[in-house]
Amino acid sequence: xxxxxxxLPLVFTLACGGGAGAxxxxxxxxxxxxxKAEAPAGSTVGDAIMGAGHMVQGPNLVxxxxxxxxxxxxxxxxxxxxADMFSxxxxxxxxxxxxxxxxxxxxxxxxxxxxxxVRRDIGGKAIWCDTTSSSVEQQTNAVNFCKSLKK
Numbered sequence: 001x002x003x004x005x006x007x008l009p010l011v012f013t014l015a016c017g018g019g020a021g022a023x024x025x026x027x028x029x030x031x032x033x034x035x036k037a038e039a040p041a042g043s044t045v046g047d048a049i050m051g052a053g054h055m056v057q058g059p060n061l062v063x064x065x066x067x068x069x070x071x072x073x074x075x076x077x078x079x080x081x082x083a084d085m086f087s088x089x090x091x092x093x094x095x096x097x098x099x100x101x102x103x104x105x106x107x108x109x110x111x112x113x114x115x116x117x118v119r120r121d122i123g124g125k126a127i128w129c130d131t132t133s134s135s136v137e138q139q140t141n142a143v144n145f146c147k148s149l150k151k
Contacts, residue, residue, distance in 0.1 A: 025144075030054050030065060035122060037065070038148035040141065053128075061141040062133065065149065068119055068126035076100035079117050086115070096120060099127075101143060114139035118146035 025038040028045055032052055043058025053066020073079035076093035079102040083091065088104035099120035106113050116139055118129040129146035133139050 025148075028056065030056075030149075033065065033067070033125075033127065035065075035127070035149050035151060037145055037150070039145055056145065060135070060138050061131075061145060062138070063116075063129060063131045063142045063145050065127065065129040065146070068128040072128050073102075073117070073119065074126075076102055079119075083115070083117075086113075088115070096147070098122060101146065103139060103143065105139075110134075116142040116146065118143070120146070120149060122149055123151045 024041050026041045026043070027036055028039050028043055029036055030045060030053075032054060037056070039056055040058040040061055043056055043061060046055050046057065048055050048064055048066050051066045051069070053064060056063050056065065073082055076095065079100070080091060080093060083102065083104055086104070086106045088106055091104040092102070094101045094103075099118065102115070102117040104115050106115075112134065114133045114136060116129075116131050116133070120127045120129070127149060129142075129149065131138070131142040133142060
């Protein structure tokens with residue numbers, strides 16, 4: 001089930017033609033979470049596939065964001081351990097003042113995959129932001145989006 005859920009953003013990224021040139025960032029509202037973020041111009045905010053959060057789709061970006069659940073890793077080290085099931089390469093955990101970012105890549109049956117998992121504490125809420133994408137550019141855009149989340 002985790003593999004299926006991890007692959008959904010990749011499917012949406014491919015379906016949205018995630019290969020266009022870089023778009024300038026624009027502020028977007030995430031009303032279900034009471035947050036704002038920076039996303040490439042033209043990005044849209046929809047309902048999350050699962051849970052009460054949002055899926056944001058735009059040029060070279062598909063990302064899920066919502067309140068963190070008990071089943072999601074609480075630390076970067078826990079996230080690294082969970083990522084082992086994907087035979088990860090280029091694993092990197094960055095510490096943020098209010099959380100952490102895990103990035104890694106692998107090669108699977110659909111080609112190269114680039115993962116982003118972010119957990120942050122914003123306004124007293126644990127927020128989870130993640131994607132599985134098909135390019136480094138999409139991975140970078142997801143990291144930038146997740147880092148830009150704010151009240």
